[in-house]
Amino acid sequence: MRGLAALLLALGALRPAAGSGVEVLKGVRIRVPEAVRAGDTAKLACDYDLEDSPLYTIKWYRSDEEFYRYVPKESPATKVFPKPGINVDINLSNAREVTLWGLKRNQTGFYKCEVTADAPSFHTEIRSALMIVTEFPDENPVLEVGKLKYSLGERLRANCSSRPSYPAANLTWFINGQQVFGSKQVVIRKVVHQHADELEWTSASLELEASSGVFREGRLKLRCLATLFTLYRRTEEVELCEDSPQLAPVMGPTAPAGLSLGARVQQSLLVCCAACFCAVVSASAR
Incomplete structure (x- = not known):
């Protein structure tokens, strides 16, 4: 029985009585940024209610x-x-907040706040939260496609690579503004690599x-979005088009009689090519 009590104490599930045993410390809550960029400043806060009892100590770990x-x-x-x-910025730290500056990636970890009420209870509560110190570049992901024109029925293949960061960025695909998920029709593979x-x-x-379902009026906008928490959001986009023969309308306007045969052919080619124009568009979303 003593062994079980010792184990419960070690796990924090059982606390020894102190003073009067009255719990005067309530509403303990820790507020730590989910992620911060390396080199930045982070404010860690510990909220608590002592119910008019004095504070004995605040400790941060x-x-x-x-x-x-x-x-x-x-x-x-x-x-x-x-x-x-x-x-620690001592001038910006007090009984409820502690401010850290010049954070480095290796400071990623769990941060704990320990609040203790004064005598007679010495009631103590501990809360913890994870903070990740990130590193990322001010650059877009790299989007590559096999070609810019596709015939219906062809396999469309594309690859997107994020820039080196810590941790690795999350990549999301969009077609014509709609997020794409893996399915029987759409194959998506993601791999995290070490750098x-x-x-x-x-x-x-x-x-x-x-297919005609993904090409709208012969065009398809493919976008890759790279994100890292709420700190980094960059996108790269390419416009593809359907590679189908586009003939000049039979009943369309006739060329002026004075045009040479070469000019007539050139005019017909311009009509054909105008239906399919592809351009790579790069954009940054901040």
């Missing part, structure tokens, strides 16, 4: 290493424990049959 403490009865009330890569300096990049291939 990364994993199990304490890096900041606030004790209102001490002078100064704030204390920083130096840790490699963790830079130098422990960065990663994603490749996503798309394959489907060119």
Whole structure:
């Protein structure tokens, strides 16, 4: 029985009674950014309600290493424990918030806030949350297609590659403005690759049959969107067209009688080619 109690204590499921045993600490909640860019500043907050009881101490940890403490009865009330890569802005840190600056990728991890009420209860609550320190470029993904014109029934193949980042960016396909999901008709494959300096990049291939259902008036807009949390959003787009013979209308306007045979042929070719014009369009969505 003692062994079970010790295990429950280690898991945090059972707390020893302290003081009067009255729980005066409520509403403890941690607010940590889901992701921040390397080099940026992050504000970590710990909300709590002591119900008119005094605060004994606030402690902040990364994993199990304490890096900041606030004790209102001490002078100064704030204390920083130096840790490699963790830079605390003491002027912007207090009993409820701690501000970190110059974050580095290796500071990704779980951050914990420990709140303790003063005597007689010394009631303690701990909350934790994951923060990811990201790295990404200010560039669009790379979109490649086999060709710009497709006949109906052909297999349309495209590939999109994200730029190296940490972690790897997510890639999403769009056809004519609508998001595309993998199915029996549409084959999508995604692979995450390792890059130098422990960065990663994603490749996503798309394959489907060119049909009248995906070509609108002989055209198809294919777009690849790369995202990384809410910090990075870049897109690359290409316009494809249906490669079907377009003949000049039989009842169309006749060429002026004075045109030579060569001019008449050139005019007919212009009419044919005007129906299918493909251009690669690059765009950045911020």
